Amino acid sequence: MTETLGFCQEMRPESCGFILFGATGDLAGRKIVPALFGLCEKKIAPKNFYIVLAARTPLDRAALESRLRASLTKAGFFPSRESFRAFLERVEYIQADYDSEDFYRNLLKRLGALDALSGVKKKRLFYLATPPAAFEPIAGRLKSCGLLFDPGDRSRWSRIIIEKPYGSSLENAASLDDGLKAAAAEAQVYRIDHFTGKETVQNVMALRSANSVFDATWNNRFIDHVQLTIFEELGLEGRANFFERMGLARDMMSHILQLAAITAMDLPATFSDTDFKAEKKRFFESVRPLDREAAAKQSVRAQYESYRDEPGVAPDSAAETFLAFKFQVDNDRWRGVPFYVRAGKKTGLKSTRIDLVYKKPGRGIFRSIDIGYPNVFSFSIQPEEKVTFSLISKHPGPKLCFVPRTMALDYRAEGQEAAGYPTDYERLLIEAMSGDQTLFLSSFEIRFLWEFLSPLLEAWREAPEANPLHPYPAGSPGPAAAEELIKKDGRAWA
Ligand SMILES: NC(=O)c1ccc[n+]([C@@H]2O[C@H](COP(=O)([O-])OP(=O)(O)OC[C@H]3O[C@@H](n4cnc5c(N)ncnc54)[C@H](OP(=O)(O)O)[C@@H]3O)[C@@H](O)[C@H]2O)c1
Known part of the structure; x- marks a missing residue:
């Protein structure tokens, strides 16, 4: 192994709970679940770490396990029985009803219990792998039901991860961002572009x-x-x-x-x-x-x-x-x-x-x-x-x-x-668990993206003869x- 030189900055993910909304979806199955498994398998995940998968589809334990197995196989992981078992021990599934306050209250209780069981101190990452239209209502309810902590509180934290594309126009990207910001501070929002x-x-x-x-x-x-x-x-x-x-x-x-x-x-x-x-x-x-x-x-x-x-x-x-x-x-x-x-x-x-x-x-x-x-x-x-x-x-x-x-x-x-280096998604999850926003996009960047792109789209749409x-x-x-x-x-x- 080549010796590293002087500067060596390593992210140290904090013990935390990871809550994945939209867990039955394409992104969750193809990218997030394999990344979570990869982090556990490579021993990069924090020692005290649990995963709650949530979606509206009812899933019993057997169905959940066979879905997880299928996701991992598709992503090229063929875990041994022991390592799959060890991963499953960290995972549980909760059926979501995003419009009901009871769902969030029950989630709050369950996370408290899982924190106690896993030795986690109220540190939670919420990954919204749902369609973007659901970001604002979910974030709003997380806030109103006490699942988002004050970002100034150093003893505990809650963060939200979302993934591009951020809207489909300048107006709706701005409204999506305003909706998120009404619930969470900029320091709590981690916007992914996996590149x-x-x-x-x-x-x-x-x-x-x-x-x-x-x-x-x-x-x-x-x-x-x-x-x-x-x-x-x-x-x-x-x-x-x-x-x-x-x-x-x-x-x-x-x-x-x-x-x-x-x-x-x-x-x-x-x-x-x-x-x-x-x-x-x-x-x-x-x-x-x-x-x-x-x-x-x-x-x-x-x-x-x-x-x-x-x-x-x-x-x-x-x-x-x-x-x-x-x-x-x-x-x-x-x-x-x-x-x-x-x-x-x-x-x-x-x-x-x-x-x-x-x-x-x-x-x-x-x-x-x-x-x-x-x-x-x-x-x-x-x-x-x-x-x-x-x-x-x-x-x-x-x-x-x-x-x-x-x-x-x-x-x-x-x-x-x-051999052991993290994939793009694994790295981004570690950084979010470490509270480092370097690799994530700021609200300014989303706005800039749309201000840059919109005139191009407008020219294409309104002057097709000049832009065939x-x-x-x-x-x-x-x-x-x-x-x-x-x-x-x-x-x-x-
Ligand atoms: N797929 C990708 O490769 C990819 C790439 C980049 C970014 N993204 C972004 O990642 C997010 C998830 O993408 P995806 O492709 O996984 O989406 P998806 O498969 O269409 O949806 C994900 C899950 O969200 C749930 N869902 C559907 N409609 C919902 C609603 N109105 N409210 C709450 N939950 C709803 C569904 O699960 P239940 O019905 O079981 O709740 C679904 O399985 C999106 O924001 C997308 O823009 C995806």
């Missing part, structure tokens, strides 16, 4: 902070442009209902903006959540808004050709399954450096990556010969977890010839270290118009 929990995303910050060679060149003197790519090989995966309402831009913009911020924000003075969020906020405040004119010139929306044949999709659907756009950041570090973004479904490959493309050599023998961009710093976030730096090197041999080469750091190759919905073949990296978006600036997609 921030990814190991490779965090490594972007780590590399910049620790290696001055990178941060010193992380600016408009050296970087020509930045590219962000979020490509999915798959299409709708049975989520037509959701996707028809939302489209790709609403679904993906949070991921896009989080990747942009983590790549381009100034380094915070410390890794405390307060400093981190302040720097991230400063970055977002420097992003130039896309007005209607910019939307027409700098954005491309598209739909894959067989999309309308998918079950549940309207024959005249205008939902975009692909988006490309360019934006600028008006601060001293990035002024003049364009950020190009591509995100789409059915693009032929699954790939999330960040590419920082360095300027071409301005002096020496290559000044007058076009060798493209010799230096690209690339972060592959998923499915590969890799950092590469491309450069030009001398070809071995008697002549002075040059060849492109790549230096690579493969996370998976660091097998021993990587381009077709692209399923399995291709988007329409020709997306190629043109970057080509007209004399550049190409990485």
Whole structure:
């Protein structure tokens, strides 16, 4: 195992109870239950820890256990009888009636009893894995029934976790947020975008902070442009209902903006959540808004050709399954450096990556010969977890010839270290149990997201002739118009 250097900050999750509402749903089954199991299995969960699963569907113990087993198997866990048993001992199911105060009063009593049994001191995490429309009523009742403590009280705590998408428009996102804030303080609300929990995303910050060679060149003197790519090989995966309402831009913009911020924000003075969020906020405040004119010139929306044949999709659907756009950041570090973004479904490959493309050599023998961009710093976030730096090197041999080469750091190759590291959801749950909001989105970020996205959506909706919905073949990296978006600036997609 490689020795770590000096700074080693480890989250210590506090003993607590975890209450999962909407426990019969897709998110709960695919992500949250496996993450809870993973934390127990990897011995990262707090020692004193219990889990209450709640949903409206009646479930007896046998049905609950077989659901849990199925969730874990689907997520790739094949626990031994002992470890599954040990997990089950921490779990109980409560049938929910979210409209009834009795449900919350009984829950309050039950949590008190479980606290006593498990050695937990009134510390509770409520995960709302229900449709967003239920967030406000549930949070309100948690508050009115005494399940949300005063955030200033240091001896006990209660936190609420919710997951994007946060609303479907500026107005309803604001109203959703106001509803939550009426019940819970900002310090009690943990808004997840699971991209921030990814190991490779965090490594972007780590590399910049620790290696001055990178941060010193992380600016408009050296970087020509930045590219962000979020490509999915798959299409709708049975989520037509959701996707028809939302489209790709609403679904993906949070991921896009989080990747942009983590790549381009100034380094915070410390890794405390307060400093981190302040720097991230400063970055977002420097992003130039896309007005209607910019939307027409700098954005491309598209739909894959067989999309309308998918079950549940309207024959005249205008939902975009692909988006490309360019934006600028008006601060001293990035002024003049364009950020190009591509995100789409059915693009032929699954790939999330960040590419920082360095300027071409301005002096020496290559000044007058076009060798493209010799230096690209690339972060592959998923499915590969890799950092590469491309450069030009001398070809071995008697002549002075040059060849492109790549230096690579493969996370998976660091097998021993990587084996026990938490998945994105596991990490986010630990951070919430530790009371650290660094990786979670603030109320400001939700508002910014919608202020940034809304003019784009409005331009697409109200001026379709200037912003046509381009077709692209399923399995291709988007329409020709997306190629043109970057080509007209004399550049190409990485
Ligand atoms: N699925 C994903 O991959 C994913 C990804 C990102 C974000 N999210 C977000 O995570 C949350 C859960 O998503 P999901 O896909 O799991 O949703 P879902 O399957 O549609 O719903 C989750 C559960 O909520 C309960 N429910 C349904 N309608 C309800 C209502 N009106 N009031 C209270 N409970 C209700 C249902 O359980 P009972 O009927 O048994 O109570 C259902 O099993 C949503 O906010 C979603 O936007 C999901």
